Amino acid sequence: MKLYETLEQQLKKEPNFVTDNGELKKWVVLNKAQNFDEELIGLLLDNADLKEKFFVNVKGTLVFNQNLFVQFLEQKNYLNDSYTQFKNKVGLTIDGKYLKQRNEVALVWPFKDCILEGGQSREEEKREEIFFNEILAQDEITQLLEPKVLTNAKRIDKDGEHAFDGFKRDAELNKKRGLPEDTITDNLIIKGNNLLALHTLKEEFAGQVKLIYIDPPYNTGNDSFGYNDSFNRSTWLTFMRNRLHTAKTLLSKDGIICVQCDDNENAYLKILMDEVFENRFLNNVAVKMSEASGVKMNHAKGRFPKLKEFILMYKMPNFKGFITVDKYEQKEWDPENNIFIENLTEEQRSELIELEAKEINDQTDVNNANEILKKAKKISLATKLKELDFENEDEKNEWLFKNSYRIIKTAGSSSLATLVKSLDKVPKQDIAAAVSKKGVLFFYITDFNRETKQPRLQVIFADSNIFKNPCDFWQDIKTTGAIAEEGGVKLSNGKKPEKILYRLIKMITNEGDVVLDYHLGSGTTAAVAHKMKRQYIGIEQLDYGENDSVIRLKNVINGDDTGISPYEDVNWKGGGNFVYLELKKYNQTFIEKIEEAKATEVLLQIWEQMKTKSFLNYNVDIKKQDEHLEEFKALTLAKQKQHLCELLDKNQLYVNLSSLNDADFACTEEEKKVTKDFYQIKK
Numbered sequence: 001m002k003l004y005e006t007l008e009q010q011l012k013k014e015p016n017f018v019t020d021n022g023e024l025k026k027w028v029v030l031n032k033a034q035n036f037d038e039e040l041i042g043l044l045l046d047n048a049d050l051k052e053k054f055f056v057n058v059k060g061t062l063v064f065n066q067n068l069f070v071q072f073l074e075q076k077n078y079l080n081d082s083y084t085q086f087k088n089k090v091g092l093t094i095d096g097k098y099l100k101q102r103n104e105v106a107l108v109w110p111f112k113d114c115i116l117e118g119g120q121s122r123e124e125e126k127r128e129e130i131f132f133n134e135i136l137a138q139d140e141i142t143q144l145l146e147p148k149v150l151t152n153a154k155r156i157d158k159d160g161e162h163a164f165d166g167f168k169r170d171a172e173l174n175k176k177r178g179l180p181e182d183t184i185t186d187n188l189i190i191k192g193n194n195l196l197a198l199h200t201l202k203e204e205f206a207g208q209v210k211l212i213y214i215d216p217p218y219n220t221g222n223d224s225f226g227y228n229d230s231f232n233r234s235t236w237l238t239f240m241r242n243r244l245h246t247a248k249t250l251l252s253k254d255g256i257i258c259v260q261c262d263d264n265e266n267a268y269l270k271i272l273m274d275e276v277f278e279n280r281f282l283n284n285v286a287v288k289m290s291e292a293s294g295v296k297m298n299h300a301k302g303r304f305p306k307l308k309e310f311i312l313m314y315k316m317p318n319f320k321g322f323i324t325v326d327k328y329e330q331k332e333w334d335p336e337n338n339i340f341i342e343n344l345t346e347e348q349r350s351e352l353i354e355l356e357a358k359e360i361n362d363q364t365d366v367n368n369a370n371e372i373l374k375k376a377k378k379i380s381l382a383t384k385l386k387e388l389d390f391e392n393e394d395e396k397n398e399w400l401f402k403n404s405y406r407i408i409k410t411a412g413s414s415s416l417a418t419l420v421k422s423l424d425k426v427p428k429q430d431i432a433a434a435v436s437k438k439g440v441l442f443f444y445i446t447d448f449n450r451e452t453k454q455p456r457l458q459v460i461f462a463d464s465n466i467f468k469n470p471c472d473f474w475q476d477i478k479t480t481g482a483i484a485e486e487g488g489v490k491l492s493n494g495k496k497p498e499k500i501l502y503r504l505i506k507m508i509t510n511e512g513d514v515v516l517d518y519h520l521g522s523g524t525t526a527a528v529a530h531k532m533k534r535q536y537i538g539i540e541q542l543d544y545g546e547n548d549s550v551i552r553l554k555n556v557i558n559g560d561d562t563g564i565s566p567y568e569d570v571n572w573k574g575g576g577n578f579v580y581l582e583l584k585k586y587n588q589t590f591i592e593k594i595e596e597a598k599a600t601e602v603l604l605q606i607w608e609q610m611k612t613k614s615f616l617n618y619n620v621d622i623k624k625q626d627e628h629l630e631e632f633k634a635l636t637l638a639k640q641k642q643h644l645c646e647l648l649d650k651n652q653l654y655v656n657l658s659s660l661n662d663a664d665f666a667c668t669e670e671e672k673k674v675t676k677d678f679y680q681i682k683k
Helices: 003-011 024-032 037-047 050-052 066-072 113-115 140-145 173-174 193-205 231-248 266-276 295-301 346-357 362-370 382-390 393-402 416-419 481-488 498-508 524-531 547-557 587-597 600-613 624-625 629-635 637-647 669-679
Strands: 055-058 061-064 105-110 130-135 148-158 161-165 188-191 209-214 251-261 281-288 308-315 337-341 379-382 409-413 431-435 441-445 455-463 515-517 537-539 578-583
Touching: 003 037, 003 050, 024 037, 024 066, 037 050, 037 061, 050 055, 050 066, 105 266, 105 337, 148 547, 148 669, 188 193, 188 547, 193 231, 193 515, 193 537, 193 578, 193 669, 209 231, 209 498, 231 266, 251 266, 251 498, 266 281, 266 308, 337 382, 346 362, 362 431, 379 382, 382 669, 416 431, 416 441, 416 455, 481 524, 498 524, 498 624, 498 629, 515 524, 524 537, 524 547, 587 600, 587 637, 600 629, 600 637, 624 629, 629 637
Parallel strands: 188 537, 188 578, 209 251, 209 515, 515 537
Antiparallel strands: 055 061, 105 130, 148 161, 148 578, 251 308, 281 308, 337 379, 337 409, 409 455, 431 441, 441 455
16 A cells, blocks of 8 residues: 555544545644644554654654655645645745744635635535635735725716716815825725725725624525635634734724624634724624524424524724614513503603703702693503404504503602602692602602502603613514515625614714725625715625625615615615725736636636736746646646646735836726825825
8 A cells, every 4th residue: 555545544534634525634634733733643653654654763752754744745646636736835835944933924715715705606606615725924925915906996976887086085074073184085895805905995094994894704604695605614713813803903993893693603703803802892782683484493393493693893992882772662562551641642741751851850840740740640551442442453552652652651669759758748640750869850650559668659651661772682673575675686695684784883983984894795884874974985805796786886876765765864865976996906817717617628728828927926836737737637626726726826816006017017007097096196
């Protein structure tokens, strides 16, 4: 048996090293080797041939030859199903040392984030995850994250698409919102890799974004966004961490970030965000996202059906509190509201509310309240309902909510009882008012039981408690029915109701504040921000065709009447505009061609183009690659794609700002104009 067959057989004894298809997870083994994993070393020691090959005897002690083992895994003869047998070492070592040993930085790139970041053509297309390690030196990482050249800029309004006319920088608006006067005030939609787009935004928007909301791929395998969201957990967390760190630099000192996820990654994500945002945790809101009905109930015996998702909220140091909290009306009548008040008009109730709203009440307020309540008579609500004799429950409930201003319940209060008992005189009326030593106005029934320690005398009007603060469980937002049609675009799984964004934006921002979503998807965040007169920045890597965010925003500008449009404080009728931009692609163009390829012959044609027109990694030996084309052809199509992608220099996925005037990248005069305007480059 050949040594590589012996090694494969031995490693497959450990289930964690084997995929569901029975293939060896070479990337996992490499990671274990680089960390001197005891389990891996133990497996190697258990086999005489492997022990002899990969260990050195030093004065009676066996020492693991890590370099030799890793080199063996990477060499061309190892494992017929591994694409790595056909590639040179791509930045794995320098002078025989691991970059970790050289105090340099290793990046883990999820395959989807690179190969499929902009090219997946069908929703819900499932692929088994493939990811690979890229180890980049510190200076290479700086280049990778350098700001990018911008292209295909255009302004879009109710009259359609127009040639780019320059970024608007409204000095008066910027003064009002406390931002530098030369800050861009346009709404922006940016297409391109979201990590690199975030780094591009840092140049203009660092410390200026009031709210970041993202609804990233959940790592479940069935997200209908174009991402392959069946990441390995560690890969998913790496994917999230890189972007969260950069997003944090964009938040204002009083800003908030909200990340929506399900219970698949919620616990892990919270730990990650605790680290990134330095334990500035604010809330973990549970949002009811589905009903207890349908197919999911078929499995209710084995596991409780999932009805909720979470919104993790983290604040920046100067956050002072929510601007307003969007209360919601209860759907069911509280049976404790069981007393009806006769001879009280809606106008009189409004006068009582005005008195209650005063910061400090006094005896004059008590006298005014008692005058309003002088003729009020309380009767049993049941008696009143019997008298009205409604035909059905719907009719009855409609009446109850409409008349909630004159329906009450009572609550026990020993302190209020003590206060009332201390009064020289209690008015001869059913309901009266009293004021505490702290200046708080209370209403009470005068015929309460004075013999009990905590009598039920405090009056609570139904109209004051049928509207509830949602707290950290939002169960009032409808997520079925017409939601899929909101904005005139469809996305059956993953699309969020506009009301979720409406509530968050209303709670956290004022008109004109900047809202960012770097997993824009079908564009819910941008659509709601547009309707609510907030400045927005949306970043998306994928093209959703007729369900794209750009299509949705065009619908919004043209007066989309779905979602929050009819809300009284929105009343959306259309208008406004936004600027569309793209990161200028370079190697990314080849990556998209690789993804779209359906046959090995096409990939070989792409390889020929790559040899002359792309930037390959500095240590790729083209001649050696060509020598092994027959072996390359024997790989699966997915691994052929992965191999070609690895040969490309990831620092050149998009054109860096520093290359704006480099003839090799052929930036047009229009691209130079747009890019210089964005970064405010005067030359």
